[in-house]
Amino acid sequence: MKVLWNDQIVAREAVKLDIEDRGYQFGDGLYEAVRVYKGDMFMFDEHFDRLERCAKKIRLTLPFTRIELQTQLYRLISAEQISNGAVYFQVTRGIDSPRDHRIPDFSAVKPVVTGNVSAYERPQAMQQDGLSATVIPDERWLHCDIKSLSLLGNVLSLDAAMQKGYGDALLVRDGYFTEASASNLWFVFGDTYYTHPDGNLVLPGVTKLHLLNLMRQNGLKIKEEAVPAEKLATADEIFISNSIWEVVPIVNVDGNPVGAGKIGPLTKLIQDKYIASTKSKLG
Template structure:
């Protein structure tokens, strides 16, 4: 893809709105040289940004965790991202926000002294959900060893291990790679993972080894609201392989049933009844809350 064929929708870089294909970042930016930065992905439904404040707070926590000064207040972030969203031609969007430590020379692993201004990039793409067939028939996954660092709760740019795991899944014609560490279920390469066993929805707890997704939190809320039996606790690889149902959740996938793992069927190899219930509940919530801009 050349610069001429890059998307031309309006984007934001360091205080300036301009077409995305016109924006440029220095080759000395630490995000380019080290992956030294953090990001957020925020879904937009019918021009309503879903849980914007919650995403902004998570961005702030990631920035604090890696020692990058937050360039904006929560109110400024809300104004910036709302303005960006409003100027797109498409109503359902995926907002991407990235903050790096900034441009510094000479190249040095240590933080630049004195500190430099962070680089702030934001753009929006049309929100493209999986085809209906995947919600109805399910997808396949494979398991991989989790080779990432020990602070996966930070939404950091350094995603090479996730990229390699995801490509391994793609090469195996699977929708996702499920990460296992020391015999425990952690998460997907780009998703959170839920299990169902004997009618109980099971979720691994948040912590430094797992990024707590906004959709993950929403599924827990909906399960509690609708009285679905629920347990949040550490889950083993054996429980994953013996589960009656397995789901993946993310902002871009919402909730998808996994019906085969490592070429072995999950349960009876079809989306299960608890999944069907949660899918219905989730879609109802999306129609009545997400698309109306309510922050419930």
């Protein structure tokens, strides 16, 4: 298997990572996961824009330009002969020895880049049948807008849901839904889509951005407003969105059906528009 390691495409076995890499020791780094359809990266620019914004927020200087990274990732996609799949890449602040909390000067430490691609087809059964979920307190840090390598809060929330036999966690902070364990969260009340506004409490999803644009283009009603936890029982539909799964309905929360307990009409509508856009964008 070929992978990206700094500015090279190499065999996975050739990669040498250091135990004093700050990504490994502090979770000090960023990542992105980009969908691939027919060998093309979908919304690469939006992913790169978010990476640049996050890098600024954590005072990390990216060791590549947009074009350099894009070129390497396409080389990787061709080397692995991926048609439909996902690209994962991460940038850590680099190897810093001896271990020290203080952020080193960029001139002293070189960021470490790794990436890989994997084949992944559209998860049609999950997109049709949906997932069950449970409500979990959002106990993550207060910079959820940063796509940080430190995902322990997300991992623990998903694990808490799975331990109880549910497929995902719907996170609640201070009485309001924020997002799901690895996706943005959407509600439908009547004829209106609701999702948490961008800010420090949720990741500004690339899929969310695209869905909002599709909703606007199609004259659908949107409210970028946090939904109070106590309104859960009156939601007509709930769904989650991320780059890899696209749009997935949540059909049951804590054992209670959402709406009719199956994918709802407004979820299906926007799911279809999203899928159509992935085809038309790529011709």
